[in-house]
Amino acid sequence: MIDTLRLTAEEARGLLERGEVSARELFDAYRAVEDDLNCYLLRLDEGEGAGVPIALKDVIGTKGIRTTAGSKILESYVPVYDSTVAARVKVAGLPVLGKTNLDEFAMGSSTENSAFGPTRNPWDPERVPGGSGGGSAAAVSAGLAPWALGSDTGGSIKQPSSLCGNVGLRPTYGTVSRYGIVAFASSLDQVGPVTKTVRDCALLYSIIAGRDACDSTTVEVPDVELPSAQDLNGVRIGVPTEMNDHPGIEPGVRALVHKSIELARELGAEVEECSLPLSVDYGLACYYLIAPAEASSNLARYDGVRYGLRVGADTYYEMVERTRDAGFGDEPKRRIMLGTYALSAGYYEAYYGQAQKVRTAIAREHAQAFERFDVLVSPTSPTVAFRLGEKAADPLAMYLSDLLTIPSNMAGLPGLNIPCGLSEGLPVGLQLIGAQLSENTLFRAGHALERAIGFDTVPERLR
Amino acid sequence: MAITREQVLHVARLARLDLGEDEIARLQEELSAILEAVSKVSELDLADVPPTSHPLDLVNVTRSDESRPCLPLDAVFANAPEREGDSFRTAPTA
Numbered sequence: 001m002i003d004t005l006r007l008t009a010e011e012a013r014g015l016l017e018r019g020e021v022s023a024r025e026l027f028d029a030y031r032a033v034e035d036d037l038n039c040y041l042l043r044l045d046e047g048e049g050a051g052v053p054i055a056l057k058d059v060i061g062t063k064g065i066r067t068t069a070g071s072k073i074l075e076s077y078v079p080v081y082d083s084t085v086a087a088r089v090k091v092a093g094l095p096v097l098g099k100t101n102l103d104e105f106a107m108g109s110s111t112e113n114s115a116f117g118p119t120r121n122p123w124d125p126e127r128v129p130g131g132s133g134g135g136s137a138a139a140v141s142a143g144l145a146p147w148a149l150g151s152d153t154g155g156s157i158k159q160p161s162s163l164c165g166n167v168g169l170r171p172t173y174g175t176v177s178r179y180g181i182v183a184f185a186s187s188l189d190q191v192g193p194v195t196k197t198v199r200d201c202a203l204l205y206s207i208i209a210g211r212d213a214c215d216s217t218t219v220e221v222p223d224v225e226l227p228s229a230q231d232l233n234g235v236r237i238g239v240p241t242e243m244n245d246h247p248g249i250e251p252g253v254r255a256l257v258h259k260s261i262e263l264a265r266e267l268g269a270e271v272e273e274c275s276l277p278l279s280v281d282y283g284l285a286c287y288y289l290i291a292p293a294e295a296s297s298n299l300a301r302y303d304g305v306r307y308g309l310r311v312g313a314d315t316y317y318e319m320v321e322r323t324r325d326a327g328f329g330d331e332p333k334r335r336i337m338l339g340t341y342a343l344s345a346g347y348y349e350a351y352y353g354q355a356q357k358v359r360t361a362i363a364r365e366h367a368q369a370f371e372r373f374d375v376l377v378s379p380t381s382p383t384v385a386f387r388l389g390e391k392a393a394d395p396l397a398m399y400l401s402d403l404l405t406i407p408s409n410m411a412g413l414p415g416l417n418i419p420c421g422l423s424e425g426l427p428v429g430l431q432l433i434g435a436q437l438s439e440n441t442l443f444r445a446g447h448a449l450e451r452a453i454g455f456d457t458v459p460e461r462l463r
Numbered sequence: 464m465a466i467t468r469e470q471v472l473h474v475a476r477l478a479r480l481d482l483g484e485d486e487i488a489r490l491q492e493e494l495s496a497i498l499e500a501v502s503k504v505s506e507l508d509l510a511d512v513p514p515t516s517h518p519l520d521l522v523n524v525t526r527s528d529e530s531r532p533c534l535p536l537d538a539v540f541a542n543a544p545e546r547e548g549d550s551f552r553t554a555p556t557a
Contacts, residue, residue: 077542187518213526217524278507306551334493360512395496399500
Protein backbone atom coordinates (compact mmCIF):
# COMPACT_ATOMS: atom_id res chain seq x y z
CA MET A 1 0.00 0.00 0.00
CA ILE A 2 1.54 3.30 -1.09
CA ASP A 3 0.74 6.19 1.25
CA THR A 4 0.64 9.01 -1.29
CA LEU A 5 0.06 11.58 1.46
CA ARG A 6 3.37 10.81 3.15
CA LEU A 7 5.67 9.38 0.50
CA THR A 8 8.34 11.86 -0.59
CA ALA A 9 9.61 11.80 -4.17
CA GLU A 10 13.00 10.69 -2.89
CA GLU A 11 11.41 7.78 -1.02
CA ALA A 12 9.35 6.93 -4.09
CA ARG A 13 12.51 6.85 -6.16
CA GLY A 14 14.02 4.47 -3.60
CA LEU A 15 11.04 2.14 -3.90
CA LEU A 16 11.43 2.11 -7.68
CA GLU A 17 15.18 1.54 -7.54
CA ARG A 18 14.82 -1.37 -5.15
CA GLY A 19 12.09 -2.85 -7.31
CA GLU A 20 9.56 -2.71 -4.46
CA VAL A 21 7.00 -1.03 -6.67
CA SER A 22 6.77 -0.57 -10.42
CA ALA A 23 6.46 2.83 -12.07
CA ARG A 24 2.97 1.80 -13.17
CA GLU A 25 1.92 0.90 -9.61
CA LEU A 26 3.28 4.19 -8.35
CA PHE A 27 1.47 6.15 -11.06
CA ASP A 28 -1.77 4.29 -10.39
CA ALA A 29 -1.55 4.96 -6.65
CA TYR A 30 -1.67 8.72 -7.30
CA ARG A 31 -4.18 8.29 -10.12
CA ALA A 32 -6.52 6.48 -7.73
CA VAL A 33 -6.75 9.37 -5.23
CA GLU A 34 -9.98 11.26 -5.71
CA ASP A 35 -9.52 14.90 -6.71
CA ASP A 36 -12.24 16.47 -4.61
CA LEU A 37 -10.31 19.78 -4.41
CA ASN A 38 -10.27 20.46 -8.17
CA CYS A 39 -6.46 20.35 -8.28
CA TYR A 40 -6.36 18.99 -11.81
CA LEU A 41 -7.77 20.37 -15.02
CA LEU A 42 -6.75 17.15 -16.75
CA ARG A 43 -5.64 13.79 -15.37
CA LEU A 44 -3.94 11.23 -17.57
CA ASP A 45 -4.60 7.51 -17.37
CA GLU A 46 -1.01 6.59 -18.06
CA GLY A 47 2.35 8.24 -18.41
CA GLU A 48 5.65 7.65 -20.14
CA GLY A 49 8.74 6.79 -18.14
CA ALA A 50 10.00 4.59 -15.30
CA GLY A 51 10.46 7.36 -12.71
CA VAL A 52 8.50 9.19 -10.04
CA PRO A 53 5.36 10.72 -11.59
CA ILE A 54 4.79 14.47 -11.63
CA ALA A 55 2.01 17.03 -12.04
CA LEU A 56 2.51 20.07 -14.27
CA LYS A 57 0.88 23.46 -13.93
CA ASP A 58 -1.29 24.05 -16.95
CA VAL A 59 0.85 26.87 -18.34
CA ILE A 60 3.51 24.29 -19.20
CA GLY A 61 3.10 23.30 -22.83
CA THR A 62 2.86 19.54 -23.32
CA LYS A 63 2.85 18.02 -26.80
CA GLY A 64 -0.44 16.29 -27.53
CA ILE A 65 -1.82 17.15 -24.07
CA ARG A 66 -4.32 19.99 -23.75
CA THR A 67 -2.78 23.11 -22.18
CA THR A 68 -5.29 25.81 -21.20
CA ALA A 69 -3.52 28.27 -18.87
CA GLY A 70 -6.84 28.19 -16.99
CA SER A 71 -8.45 30.25 -19.75
CA LYS A 72 -11.48 29.81 -22.01
CA ILE A 73 -9.41 31.32 -24.81
CA LEU A 74 -7.16 28.22 -24.77
CA GLU A 75 -9.87 25.74 -23.75
CA SER A 76 -9.17 23.39 -26.66
CA TYR A 77 -5.52 24.21 -27.31
CA VAL A 78 -3.31 21.15 -27.78
CA PRO A 79 0.37 22.07 -28.16
CA VAL A 80 2.21 20.57 -31.10
CA TYR A 81 5.58 20.72 -29.33
CA ASP A 82 6.87 20.18 -25.80
CA SER A 83 8.08 23.02 -23.63
CA THR A 84 11.72 22.54 -22.64
CA VAL A 85 10.77 21.68 -19.05
CA ALA A 86 8.22 19.11 -20.23
CA ALA A 87 10.93 17.62 -22.47
CA ARG A 88 13.40 17.53 -19.56
CA VAL A 89 10.84 15.84 -17.34
CA LYS A 90 10.32 13.29 -20.11
CA VAL A 91 14.06 12.68 -20.55
CA ALA A 92 14.32 12.14 -16.77
CA GLY A 93 11.61 9.48 -17.11
CA LEU A 94 8.96 11.21 -14.97
CA PRO A 95 5.46 10.23 -16.12
CA VAL A 96 3.01 13.15 -16.20
CA LEU A 97 0.00 12.63 -13.90
CA GLY A 98 -1.88 15.60 -15.26
CA LYS A 99 -2.16 19.35 -15.67
CA THR A 100 -2.97 21.40 -12.60
CA ASN A 101 -5.40 24.25 -12.07
CA LEU A 102 -4.32 27.88 -11.81
CA ASP A 103 -5.55 31.43 -11.94
CA GLU A 104 -6.19 32.31 -15.57
CA PHE A 105 -2.86 33.03 -17.28
CA ALA A 106 -1.24 32.68 -13.83
CA MET A 107 -2.79 36.00 -12.77
CA GLY A 108 -3.98 35.80 -9.21
CA SER A 109 -3.23 34.72 -5.66
CA SER A 110 -6.08 32.30 -4.92
CA THR A 111 -6.76 30.14 -8.03
CA GLU A 112 -10.27 31.63 -7.97
CA ASN A 113 -9.54 33.30 -11.32
CA SER A 114 -9.43 29.96 -13.12
CA ALA A 115 -12.04 29.77 -15.87
CA PHE A 116 -12.62 26.19 -14.74
CA GLY A 117 -13.51 26.82 -11.09
CA PRO A 118 -11.33 27.31 -8.02
CA THR A 119 -9.06 24.78 -6.35
CA ARG A 120 -9.64 24.28 -2.63
CA ASN A 121 -7.11 24.18 0.18
CA PRO A 122 -6.37 20.64 1.44
CA TRP A 123 -6.16 21.92 5.05
CA ASP A 124 -9.60 23.52 4.86
CA PRO A 125 -11.68 23.19 1.69
CA GLU A 126 -13.52 26.43 2.51
CA ARG A 127 -10.24 28.26 1.98
CA VAL A 128 -8.11 29.06 -1.06
CA PRO A 129 -4.86 27.20 -1.80
CA GLY A 130 -3.17 30.42 -2.89
CA GLY A 131 -2.27 31.22 -6.45
CA SER A 132 -1.68 31.26 -9.14
CA GLY A 133 -0.33 27.73 -8.77
CA GLY A 134 -2.95 26.54 -6.30
CA GLY A 135 -3.53 23.31 -8.22
CA SER A 136 0.09 22.17 -8.04
CA ALA A 137 0.48 23.12 -4.37
CA ALA A 138 -2.81 21.50 -3.30
CA ALA A 139 -2.07 18.35 -5.33
CA VAL A 140 1.27 17.83 -3.55
CA SER A 141 -0.24 18.36 -0.09
CA ALA A 142 -3.33 16.22 -0.77
CA GLY A 143 -1.41 13.15 -1.97
CA LEU A 144 -2.45 13.65 -5.60
CA ALA A 145 1.15 14.03 -6.80
CA PRO A 146 4.53 13.40 -5.15
CA TRP A 147 5.87 16.57 -6.69
CA ALA A 148 4.85 19.18 -9.24
CA LEU A 149 6.03 22.10 -11.31
CA GLY A 150 4.66 25.59 -10.99
CA SER A 151 5.52 28.99 -12.41
CA ASP A 152 6.17 32.16 -10.44
CA THR A 153 5.87 35.75 -11.65
CA GLY A 154 4.97 37.63 -8.47
CA GLY A 155 4.77 34.70 -6.05
CA SER A 156 2.76 31.99 -7.80
CA ILE A 157 4.95 29.13 -6.53
CA LYS A 158 6.02 30.48 -3.14
CA GLN A 159 2.65 31.80 -1.91
CA PRO A 160 0.55 28.67 -2.70
CA SER A 161 3.27 26.50 -1.12
CA SER A 162 3.02 28.69 1.95
CA LEU A 163 -0.78 28.42 2.11
CA CYS A 164 -0.75 24.64 1.49
CA GLY A 165 2.19 23.84 3.79
CA ASN A 166 4.80 22.47 1.40
CA VAL A 167 8.09 23.44 -0.21
CA GLY A 168 8.21 25.70 -3.24
CA LEU A 169 11.17 27.20 -5.05
CA ARG A 170 11.11 30.17 -7.34
CA PRO A 171 14.54 29.75 -8.93
CA THR A 172 16.87 32.53 -10.03
CA TYR A 173 15.57 34.24 -13.16
CA GLY A 174 17.21 32.57 -16.14
CA THR A 175 17.96 29.18 -14.61
CA VAL A 176 14.94 27.36 -16.03
CA SER A 177 13.86 27.65 -19.64
CA ARG A 178 10.50 29.28 -20.46
CA TYR A 179 10.40 27.87 -23.99
CA GLY A 180 6.89 26.52 -24.47
CA ILE A 181 5.47 28.10 -21.31
CA VAL A 182 2.38 30.29 -21.72
CA ALA A 183 3.87 33.75 -21.17
CA PHE A 184 2.57 36.23 -18.58
CA ALA A 185 5.32 38.77 -17.77
CA SER A 186 8.51 37.74 -19.48
CA SER A 187 11.01 39.67 -17.37
CA LEU A 188 9.62 37.91 -14.27
CA ASP A 189 8.18 34.48 -15.21
CA GLN A 190 10.13 31.54 -13.85
CA VAL A 191 9.30 27.81 -13.60
CA GLY A 192 10.11 25.91 -10.40
CA PRO A 193 9.41 22.88 -8.19
CA VAL A 194 6.66 22.27 -5.61
CA THR A 195 7.53 19.39 -3.27
CA LYS A 196 7.11 17.93 0.22
CA THR A 197 10.78 18.32 1.22
CA VAL A 198 13.73 20.55 0.42
CA ARG A 199 15.73 17.56 -0.84
CA ASP A 200 12.92 16.70 -3.28
CA CYS A 201 12.97 20.34 -4.34
CA ALA A 202 16.72 20.21 -5.05
CA LEU A 203 16.29 16.95 -6.99
CA LEU A 204 13.55 18.34 -9.19
CA TYR A 205 15.40 21.63 -9.68
CA SER A 206 18.43 19.68 -10.91
CA ILE A 207 16.20 18.03 -13.53
CA ILE A 208 14.69 21.22 -14.94
CA ALA A 209 17.48 23.82 -14.59
CA GLY A 210 20.08 24.62 -17.21
CA ARG A 211 20.84 26.65 -20.27
CA ASP A 212 18.54 26.17 -23.24
CA ALA A 213 19.27 27.35 -26.76
CA CYS A 214 15.52 27.93 -27.23
CA ASP A 215 15.39 30.55 -24.44
CA SER A 216 18.06 33.20 -24.79
CA THR A 217 17.47 34.42 -21.22
CA THR A 218 18.80 31.18 -19.73
CA VAL A 219 22.22 30.96 -18.08
CA GLU A 220 24.68 28.25 -17.04
CA VAL A 221 23.62 26.81 -13.69
CA PRO A 222 26.00 25.62 -10.93
CA ASP A 223 25.78 21.88 -10.12
CA VAL A 224 22.98 21.22 -7.67
CA GLU A 225 24.07 19.88 -4.28
CA LEU A 226 21.58 17.69 -2.46
CA PRO A 227 21.51 19.17 1.06
CA SER A 228 22.42 17.01 4.05
CA ALA A 229 23.94 19.35 6.67
CA GLN A 230 21.88 19.61 9.85
CA ASP A 231 23.47 22.80 11.14
CA LEU A 232 23.66 26.37 9.89
CA ASN A 233 27.19 27.06 11.04
CA GLY A 234 28.70 29.97 9.15
CA VAL A 235 25.41 30.91 7.42
CA ARG A 236 24.73 34.63 7.70
CA ILE A 237 21.01 35.35 7.89
CA GLY A 238 19.56 38.83 7.47
CA VAL A 239 16.13 39.72 8.83
CA PRO A 240 14.79 42.71 6.88
CA THR A 241 12.69 44.66 9.39
CA GLU A 242 10.27 45.99 6.75
CA MET A 243 9.45 42.43 5.67
CA ASN A 244 9.03 41.05 9.17
CA ASP A 245 7.32 43.92 11.00
CA HIS A 246 4.90 45.02 8.28
CA PRO A 247 1.49 45.82 9.79
CA GLY A 248 -0.21 43.57 7.21
CA ILE A 249 1.44 40.46 8.70
CA GLU A 250 -0.90 38.44 10.92
CA PRO A 251 0.35 38.02 14.52
CA GLY A 252 0.28 34.21 14.24
CA VAL A 253 2.41 34.33 11.10
CA ARG A 254 4.85 36.78 12.66
CA ALA A 255 5.24 34.64 15.79
CA LEU A 256 6.03 31.43 13.88
CA VAL A 257 8.51 33.14 11.58
CA HIS A 258 10.17 34.71 14.59
CA LYS A 259 10.41 31.27 16.20
CA SER A 260 12.05 29.85 13.07
CA ILE A 261 14.58 32.66 13.09
CA GLU A 262 15.45 31.81 16.71
CA LEU A 263 15.79 28.18 15.66
CA ALA A 264 18.22 29.22 12.90
CA ARG A 265 20.32 30.96 15.51
CA GLU A 266 20.35 27.81 17.65
CA LEU A 267 21.49 25.84 14.60
CA GLY A 268 24.55 28.05 14.36
CA ALA A 269 23.50 30.79 11.95
CA GLU A 270 24.64 34.37 12.50
CA VAL A 271 21.40 36.31 12.55
CA GLU A 272 21.17 40.09 12.25
CA GLU A 273 18.46 42.59 11.41
CA CYS A 274 18.77 44.59 8.23
CA SER A 275 16.73 46.97 6.12
CA LEU A 276 15.22 47.03 2.63
CA PRO A 277 13.49 50.41 2.87
CA LEU A 278 12.31 50.79 -0.73
CA SER A 279 11.65 47.18 -1.66
CA VAL A 280 8.55 46.58 0.43
CA ASP A 281 7.12 50.09 0.22
CA TYR A 282 7.43 50.34 -3.55
CA GLY A 283 7.70 46.70 -4.70
CA LEU A 284 4.00 46.08 -5.11
CA ALA A 285 3.38 49.28 -7.09
CA CYS A 286 6.41 48.56 -9.26
CA TYR A 287 5.20 45.02 -9.94
CA TYR A 288 1.64 46.04 -10.75
CA LEU A 289 2.94 48.34 -13.47
CA ILE A 290 5.63 46.13 -14.99
CA ALA A 291 3.78 42.79 -14.92
CA PRO A 292 0.53 44.09 -16.47
CA ALA A 293 2.51 46.07 -19.07
CA GLU A 294 4.33 42.93 -20.16
CA ALA A 295 1.11 40.90 -19.94
CA SER A 296 -0.74 43.32 -22.20
CA SER A 297 1.97 42.79 -24.78
CA ASN A 298 2.19 38.99 -24.35
CA LEU A 299 -1.56 38.51 -24.48
CA ALA A 300 -1.86 40.49 -27.71
CA ARG A 301 -1.16 37.19 -29.49
CA TYR A 302 -4.64 35.87 -28.63
CA ASP A 303 -6.40 37.22 -31.65
CA GLY A 304 -8.35 34.19 -32.86
CA VAL A 305 -6.19 33.78 -35.94
CA ARG A 306 -3.58 31.07 -35.41
CA TYR A 307 -4.80 29.13 -32.39
CA GLY A 308 -7.22 29.40 -29.50
CA LEU A 309 -10.80 30.59 -29.45
CA ARG A 310 -12.31 32.52 -32.33
CA VAL A 311 -15.62 34.37 -32.20
CA GLY A 312 -16.73 34.98 -35.77
CA ALA A 313 -17.59 38.43 -37.11
CA ASP A 314 -17.93 40.23 -40.44
CA THR A 315 -14.63 42.07 -40.21
CA TYR A 316 -11.20 41.22 -38.89
CA TYR A 317 -11.10 43.74 -36.03
CA GLU A 318 -14.59 42.84 -34.85
CA MET A 319 -13.49 39.21 -34.82
CA VAL A 320 -10.38 40.00 -32.75
CA GLU A 321 -12.25 42.24 -30.28
CA ARG A 322 -15.13 39.82 -29.75
CA THR A 323 -12.77 36.85 -29.42
CA ARG A 324 -10.77 38.63 -26.73
CA ASP A 325 -13.85 39.84 -24.88
CA ALA A 326 -15.38 36.36 -24.84
CA GLY A 327 -12.15 34.46 -24.20
CA PHE A 328 -10.48 36.42 -21.39
CA GLY A 329 -11.84 36.47 -17.85
CA ASP A 330 -12.02 39.51 -15.58
CA GLU A 331 -8.45 39.44 -14.23
CA PRO A 332 -6.61 39.16 -17.57
CA LYS A 333 -8.83 41.95 -18.92
CA ARG A 334 -8.07 44.12 -15.91
CA ARG A 335 -4.34 43.59 -16.36
CA ILE A 336 -4.42 44.05 -20.11
CA MET A 337 -6.26 47.34 -19.60
CA LEU A 338 -3.90 48.47 -16.84
CA GLY A 339 -0.81 47.49 -18.83
CA THR A 340 -2.05 49.06 -22.03
CA TYR A 341 -2.78 52.28 -20.15
CA ALA A 342 0.66 52.29 -18.50
CA LEU A 343 2.34 51.84 -21.89
CA SER A 344 0.19 54.30 -23.81
CA ALA A 345 1.40 57.60 -25.23
CA GLY A 346 1.70 60.29 -22.57
CA TYR A 347 1.81 57.86 -19.64
CA TYR A 348 4.74 55.59 -20.50
CA GLU A 349 7.47 57.59 -18.73
CA ALA A 350 5.44 58.31 -15.61
CA TYR A 351 4.34 54.72 -15.12
CA TYR A 352 6.31 52.03 -16.94
CA GLY A 353 9.56 54.01 -17.24
CA GLN A 354 9.48 55.05 -13.60
CA ALA A 355 8.62 51.49 -12.47
CA GLN A 356 11.69 50.19 -14.30
CA LYS A 357 13.83 52.66 -12.35
CA VAL A 358 12.23 51.57 -9.10
CA ARG A 359 13.12 48.06 -10.13
CA THR A 360 16.78 49.05 -10.36
CA ALA A 361 16.58 50.61 -6.91
CA ILE A 362 15.06 47.41 -5.50
CA ALA A 363 17.76 45.25 -7.12
CA ARG A 364 20.52 47.51 -5.74
CA GLU A 365 19.05 47.38 -2.27
CA HIS A 366 19.04 43.57 -2.35
CA ALA A 367 22.58 43.42 -3.80
CA GLN A 368 23.76 45.54 -0.87
CA ALA A 369 22.10 43.23 1.62
CA PHE A 370 23.80 40.21 0.03
CA GLU A 371 27.21 41.75 0.62
CA ARG A 372 26.57 41.06 4.32
CA PHE A 373 24.24 38.07 4.25
CA ASP A 374 23.84 34.67 2.58
CA VAL A 375 20.10 34.43 3.14
CA LEU A 376 17.30 36.88 3.92
CA VAL A 377 14.22 35.61 5.74
CA SER A 378 10.61 36.76 6.11
CA PRO A 379 7.12 35.34 6.03
CA THR A 380 6.23 34.17 2.51
CA SER A 381 2.61 35.28 2.79
CA PRO A 382 1.47 37.92 5.28
CA THR A 383 -1.57 35.76 6.10
CA VAL A 384 -2.62 32.13 6.31
CA ALA A 385 -5.04 30.80 3.69
CA PHE A 386 -8.08 33.05 3.40
CA ARG A 387 -11.67 32.04 2.69
CA LEU A 388 -12.93 31.47 -0.83
CA GLY A 389 -14.57 34.68 -2.03
CA GLU A 390 -13.06 36.78 0.76
CA LYS A 391 -10.89 38.89 -1.53
CA ALA A 392 -12.40 38.03 -4.91
CA ALA A 393 -14.30 41.31 -5.23
CA ASP A 394 -11.39 43.56 -4.27
CA PRO A 395 -8.43 43.31 -6.66
CA LEU A 396 -6.21 45.54 -4.51
CA ALA A 397 -6.74 43.40 -1.38
CA MET A 398 -5.88 40.31 -3.42
CA TYR A 399 -2.71 41.98 -4.80
CA LEU A 400 -1.46 42.46 -1.22
CA SER A 401 -1.08 38.67 -0.92
CA ASP A 402 2.18 39.01 -2.84
CA LEU A 403 3.56 41.91 -0.79
CA LEU A 404 6.52 39.89 0.52
CA THR A 405 7.22 37.63 -2.46
CA ILE A 406 7.37 40.42 -5.03
CA PRO A 407 10.46 42.43 -3.98
CA SER A 408 13.01 39.64 -4.53
CA ASN A 409 11.20 38.58 -7.72
CA MET A 410 11.73 42.08 -9.13
CA ALA A 411 15.48 41.57 -8.55
CA GLY A 412 15.50 38.14 -10.23
CA LEU A 413 16.49 36.41 -6.98
CA PRO A 414 15.69 32.86 -5.91
CA GLY A 415 13.22 32.32 -3.08
CA LEU A 416 12.33 29.17 -1.20
CA ASN A 417 9.21 28.61 0.87
CA ILE A 418 9.32 26.06 3.68
CA PRO A 419 6.46 25.44 6.10
CA CYS A 420 7.24 26.59 9.65
CA GLY A 421 4.16 25.75 11.68
CA LEU A 422 0.41 26.11 12.01
CA SER A 423 -1.50 29.24 12.98
CA GLU A 424 -5.19 28.64 13.67
CA GLY A 425 -4.74 25.18 12.17
CA LEU A 426 -3.40 26.55 8.85
CA PRO A 427 0.16 26.41 7.49
CA VAL A 428 2.55 29.35 7.73
CA GLY A 429 5.46 29.64 5.30
CA LEU A 430 8.97 30.94 5.85
CA GLN A 431 10.57 32.64 2.84
CA LEU A 432 14.32 32.24 2.33
CA ILE A 433 15.78 34.58 -0.27
CA GLY A 434 19.26 34.19 -1.74
CA ALA A 435 21.59 36.02 -4.08
CA GLN A 436 21.36 35.16 -7.78
CA LEU A 437 22.30 31.50 -8.46
CA SER A 438 22.60 30.68 -4.76
CA GLU A 439 20.01 27.87 -4.84
CA ASN A 440 22.45 25.50 -3.12
CA THR A 441 22.67 27.88 -0.15
CA LEU A 442 18.87 28.04 0.05
CA PHE A 443 18.65 24.23 -0.11
CA ARG A 444 21.20 23.91 2.67
CA ALA A 445 19.49 26.44 4.94
CA GLY A 446 16.02 25.17 4.06
CA HIS A 447 16.92 21.56 4.71
CA ALA A 448 18.50 22.24 8.11
CA LEU A 449 15.57 24.40 9.19
CA GLU A 450 12.96 21.99 7.85
CA ARG A 451 14.53 19.20 9.86
CA ALA A 452 14.66 21.28 13.04
CA ILE A 453 11.08 22.56 12.61
CA GLY A 454 9.72 19.06 12.00
CA PHE A 455 6.54 20.25 10.26
CA ASP A 456 4.09 17.50 9.27
CA THR A 457 3.14 18.29 5.66
CA VAL A 458 0.06 16.05 5.73
CA PRO A 459 -3.05 18.20 6.31
CA GLU A 460 -4.53 17.45 9.74
CA ARG A 461 -7.97 16.52 8.40
CA LEU A 462 -6.41 13.89 6.10
CA ARG A 463 -4.18 12.21 8.70
CA MET B 464 -6.21 59.20 -10.07
CA ALA B 465 -9.70 58.86 -11.50
CA ILE B 466 -9.88 57.86 -15.12
CA THR B 467 -12.77 58.74 -17.35
CA ARG B 468 -15.14 56.54 -19.29
CA GLU B 469 -13.58 57.92 -22.49
CA GLN B 470 -10.14 56.81 -21.33
CA VAL B 471 -11.44 53.31 -20.62
CA LEU B 472 -12.93 53.14 -24.11
CA HIS B 473 -9.72 54.45 -25.65
CA VAL B 474 -7.56 51.89 -23.85
CA ALA B 475 -10.03 49.08 -24.64
CA ARG B 476 -9.73 50.01 -28.29
CA LEU B 477 -5.91 49.97 -28.10
CA ALA B 478 -6.11 46.56 -26.41
CA ARG B 479 -8.71 45.26 -28.88
CA LEU B 480 -11.25 44.36 -26.23
CA ASP B 481 -14.95 44.65 -27.07
CA LEU B 482 -16.04 45.36 -23.48
CA GLY B 483 -19.66 45.19 -22.37
CA GLU B 484 -21.38 48.17 -20.67
CA ASP B 485 -21.11 46.60 -17.22
CA GLU B 486 -17.41 45.91 -17.76
CA ILE B 487 -16.72 49.48 -18.82
CA ALA B 488 -18.29 50.86 -15.64
CA ARG B 489 -16.56 48.36 -13.38
CA LEU B 490 -13.15 48.80 -15.01
CA GLN B 491 -13.41 52.57 -14.75
CA GLU B 492 -13.79 52.22 -11.00
CA GLU B 493 -11.22 49.43 -10.52
CA LEU B 494 -8.54 50.93 -12.75
CA SER B 495 -8.89 54.28 -10.98
CA ALA B 496 -8.25 52.60 -7.61
CA ILE B 497 -5.34 50.49 -8.91
CA LEU B 498 -3.73 53.44 -10.70
CA GLU B 499 -3.93 55.50 -7.56
CA ALA B 500 -2.10 52.73 -5.67
CA VAL B 501 0.61 52.17 -8.29
CA SER B 502 1.18 55.92 -8.76
CA LYS B 503 3.21 55.57 -5.57
CA VAL B 504 6.24 54.91 -7.79
CA SER B 505 6.26 58.61 -8.74
CA GLU B 506 7.09 59.61 -5.14
CA LEU B 507 10.71 58.60 -5.66
CA ASP B 508 13.26 60.85 -7.30
CA LEU B 509 15.15 58.43 -9.52
CA ALA B 510 16.34 60.80 -12.24
CA ASP B 511 19.87 59.37 -12.07
CA VAL B 512 18.88 55.71 -11.82
CA PRO B 513 18.95 53.65 -15.02
CA PRO B 514 15.89 51.53 -15.80
CA THR B 515 15.98 47.73 -15.48
CA SER B 516 14.20 45.85 -18.23
CA HIS B 517 15.58 42.47 -17.27
CA PRO B 518 17.17 41.15 -14.06
CA LEU B 519 20.19 39.47 -15.66
CA ASP B 520 23.42 40.88 -17.01
CA LEU B 521 23.02 39.32 -20.44
CA VAL B 522 23.77 41.28 -23.58
CA ASN B 523 23.39 40.22 -27.19
CA VAL B 524 22.85 36.50 -26.71
CA THR B 525 23.06 34.85 -30.11
CA ARG B 526 23.20 31.34 -31.44
CA SER B 527 24.93 30.05 -34.52
CA ASP B 528 23.01 30.75 -37.70
CA GLU B 529 22.25 27.19 -38.70
CA SER B 530 19.12 25.99 -40.40
CA ARG B 531 17.06 23.54 -38.39
CA PRO B 532 13.89 21.65 -39.22
CA CYS B 533 10.73 23.59 -38.43
CA LEU B 534 7.25 22.32 -37.64
CA PRO B 535 5.44 20.55 -40.48
CA LEU B 536 2.57 22.66 -41.84
CA ASP B 537 -0.11 20.31 -40.56
CA ALA B 538 1.23 20.85 -37.04
CA VAL B 539 1.36 24.61 -37.56
CA PHE B 540 -2.32 24.60 -38.54
CA ALA B 541 -3.41 21.96 -36.03
CA ASN B 542 -4.95 24.57 -33.71
CA ALA B 543 -6.04 27.05 -36.38
CA PRO B 544 -9.68 28.15 -36.19
CA GLU B 545 -9.78 28.23 -39.99
CA ARG B 546 -7.27 27.16 -42.60
CA GLU B 547 -7.29 27.79 -46.30
CA GLY B 548 -4.51 25.99 -48.12
CA ASP B 549 -1.27 27.09 -46.46
CA SER B 550 -2.81 30.22 -44.91
CA PHE B 551 -4.77 31.15 -41.80
CA ARG B 552 -8.14 32.40 -42.93
CA THR B 553 -9.69 35.36 -41.10
CA ALA B 554 -12.61 37.70 -41.62
CA PRO B 555 -11.81 40.43 -44.17
CA THR B 556 -9.75 43.36 -42.84
CA ALA B 557 -11.92 45.93 -44.58
